[in-house]
Amino acid sequence: MNPEEQVLDRIERARRRRPKVREERVTLAHGSGGKATQTLVEAIFLEAFRNPLLEPLEDAAALSVDGARLALTTDSFVVSPLFFPGGDIGDLAVNGTVNDLAVSGARPLYLTAGFILEEGFPIADLTRIVDSMRAAAQAAGVAVVTGDTKVVQRGKGDGCYVNTAGVGVVDHPGRLGAATVRPGDAVLVSGPVGAHGITIMLARGELDIEADLVSDTAPLHGLTAALLAAAPGVRAMRDATRGGVATVLNEVARAAGVAVVVDEQAVPVEPEVRGASELLGIDPLYVACEGRMVVFVDGAEADAALAAMRGHPLGGRAALIGRVKDDPPGLVLLNTVFGGTRICDLLVGDPLPRIC
Amino acid sequence: MNPEEQVLDRIERARRRRPKVREERVTLAHGSGGKATQTLVEAIFLEAFRNPLLEPLEDAAALSVDGARLALTTDSFVVSPLFFPGGDIGDLAVNGTVNDLAVSGARPLYLTAGFILEEGFPIADLTRIVDSMRAAAQAAGVAVVTGDTKVVQRGKGDGCYVNTAGVGVVDHPGRLGAATVRPGDAVLVSGPVGAHGITIMLARGELDIEADLVSDTAPLHGLTAALLAAAPGVRAMRDATRGGVATVLNEVARAAGVAVVVDEQAVPVEPEVRGASELLGIDPLYVACEGRMVVFVDGAEADAALAAMRGHPLGGRAALIGRVKDDPPGLVLLNTVFGGTRICDLLVGDPLPRIC
Structure with missing residues (x-):
C-alpha cells in the first residue's frame, strides 16, 4: 500500500471496529454530544436495539405505518437553569422535538409530554413551564396529545425534567439523510x-x-x-x-x-x-x-x-x-x-x- | 329539587368546577396516580394543552395521520430499585408503553427510548437495563427506532430514568374508551x-x-x-x-x-x-x-x-x-x-x- 492507501485503510478499519465504552461509569462527557456520547450510543444502544430504522441515527426515524410516511423522534430536556434569557425548559422541549421532525423533512403534528418532577418543586414554576410549552406548541402548529407525570423524592432530580416525543408526516417526496x-x-x-x-x-x-x-x-x-x-x-x-x-x-x-x-x-x-x-x-x-x-x-x-x-x-x-x-x-x-x-x-x- | 335531584346536582356541580392545585409545591402524592395526580393533570396539563385528542385522558391518544389510524403514548419510569424480582426498569419501560398501546386497541409497532443518566451510574447496569429492553421489545414485537441520552450531575438523578413513547396502529374497527x-x-x-x-x-x-x-x-x-x-x-x-x-x-x-x-x-x-x-x-x-x-x-x-x-x-x-x-x-x-x-x-x- 502507498501512504495514502494506508491512511484510507486505517480509517476503514477504525470505522469497522466495534465501539466499546471504556469507562466503568457514566460521566458528564457521555451526555455532551461529542465522542463519548457517540461511543455510548453505538456501543450500547445501537448494539442492543439494532434495526434498519434506528441504524441511520438520524434526528428522527422514518416510518411507514399503514401507508402513511411518518417521522418519530424523542428528546429529554435537563437544562439548568430551567428559566433563562429567551426561553425556558418548556419551549425548549417543544421546539427541540419540532426541530428534530422538521429537519427530517416532516411536518410536525403531535407531541407527547413526560414530566419527572422533584418533590418540592414550586407549582408556580411548573405552571410557567407548561404555559410556555402551550405557547410554543401553538406557534409550531402542534398539539400535545398525551402525557405522563412522575414525582421523585427530594434530591433525586433537579426540579423538572421534560421528555417530549413527536410524530410528523413526511410530505417531501425525496429521501433526506x-x-x-x-x-x-x-x-x-x-x-x-x-x-x-x-x-x-x-x-x-x-x-x-x-x-x-x-x-x-x-x-x-x-x-x-x-x-x-x-x-x-x-x-x-x-x-x-x-x-x-x-x-x-x-x-x-x-x-x-x-x-x-x-x-x-x-x-x-x-x-x-x-x-x-x-x-x-x-x-x-x-x-x-x-x-x-x-x-x-x-x-x-x-x-x-x-x-x-x-x-x-x-x-x-x-x-x-x-x-x-x-x-x-x-x-x-x-x-x-x-x-x-x-x-x-x-x-x-x-x-x-x-x-x- | 327532591333529595335525589339534589345529590345529582351536587355531583354535576363538582364535575364542572375547575380543578385547582391547592399545594404550593409538588408532593409525592402528585405522582401516586390518585386524587392529587388527577387534579394536577386536569388543572395544569389539560388546562394548558386542551384539545380533543388529549381531552379523553386515555392511556394513548387516538390519531389519524395521512389516512392511518394511530395510537401514541408516553411514560417515564423512575422505579426504585432499578432491578427487582421478575424484572427491571428496562422491561418495565418497554412493557408499560406496549400495554398503553395495547389497551387502546392498537397493535404496538415502534418505541422511542430516552435515558436520563446520573453521573457515576455503572455502565454495566446500563448495559443490563438496555439488554432487558431489547429482550422485552423482541418479545412484544416492537422496534426501538429512535432515542436520546442525557447525563445529569451526581445527586441530580437516581441512577437511571427511562422514558418510552410508543406508536401503534389501530386495526380494531370500533371506538374504545x-x-x-x-x-x-x-x-x-x-x-x-x-x-x-x-x-x-x-x-x-x-x-x-x-x-x-x-x-x-x-x-x-x-x-x-x-x-x-x-x-x-x-x-x-x-x-x-x-x-x-x-x-x-x-x-x-x-x-x-x-x-x-x-x-x-x-x-x-x-x-x-x-x-x-x-x-x-x-x-x-x-x-x-x-x-x-x-x-x-x-x-x-x-x-x-x-x-x-x-x-x-x-x-x-x-x-x-x-x-x-x-x-x-x-x-x-x-x-x-x-x-x-x-x-x-x-x-x-x-x-x-x-x-x-
Missing part, C-alpha cells in the same frame, strides 16, 4: 451559531461575564418547508444542538464517508457569543444552538437554498460555510482565519453540561 | 392484582417482610388482541398501573358518568400479596400491576370475553369482578367480604412512591 450527502454539495447554516449554549452558561451566574444574549430557541418547521420547496436538491438538514455545528459536520462526514471543508470565517457568530466563547476558552463551532440548522444541498442549488432561507425570518443571516469533498473521507477540515487548515474533530470531554 | 362504558357492562380483570407494587416495596428492603413474590410485568398486546377478536363488545381496557384497579375503576366511572359495583371477594389476589398488603396496611385494589388490565365489556359478552382471556397465558386467572350500573354516577361501590357496601374512592396521599 446524512448518508445521501456527496462531494460537490454545499454546506449552509441558517444563522449565527452558539447563542443558546453561551446564554445558558452565563445564566448559571457562575462566571463573571455579562453579555446581552438570549437563547436562539425557535421552531424550524417553517424554514425547512420553505427551503425544501425552493431547493429539491437538499440532501440533509440537522439542527445544531448539543456539540454544535462541528458535531453535526462530523456526524455527516462519517455517515456519508465524505470530507467536509469549512471556511471558519464564513460561519456567522454574534460578537457577544464570540467574546464570551473566548473568555470561556471554547470554540463557538462546538456550542449548542436550539434554533439553527446545518444544511447540505446539491452545489448547483446553493444559491436557491440560501435565498429561500434568507427570505424566512429565522434564516435572515443564513450563510454558505463550506463544501463537501471526497477526501479525506469521514473528516471535517477547517480553513482557519489565520490561513491554515486543521482537523475539526468530535468534541472530547464536556465543557458545557446540561445545556438542553 | 372509558366514555363508551354503559350500564349493564361487565367488569373483568385479567388476573391476580397487586404483585408488582408489593414486589417493589419488598425489594427496597426497608421492611422486615419476606415473601416469594415477583413483579407481574408483561406485555398485554397478545391478550388484548385475543380478547378483541372474541368479544367485539369490549368498551374499554386499561392496564392497572399506578393506583391499581381501584384507580382505573374510578377513572372509568367518572369518564362515563356511571356507577361501578365491584364484588371485593371476586377480585383475584395472590395470598402473598394479600398477606404483605395487610402487614403494610394497604388495600391490594390500590396496588400497581404492570401486566394486568381491567376490561369493560357488553354484559352479554362477558362469558365470551372471560373465555378468551382465560385461553391466553396471561389471562388464565381472569375474573368477572363487577357490573356497571347507572346510579350513583361517577362512583365505585365495593361489596365487601363482610357483606357491607362502601365507596371505593380515588387514593388520597401516596403510600407507594416510585413504583413504576
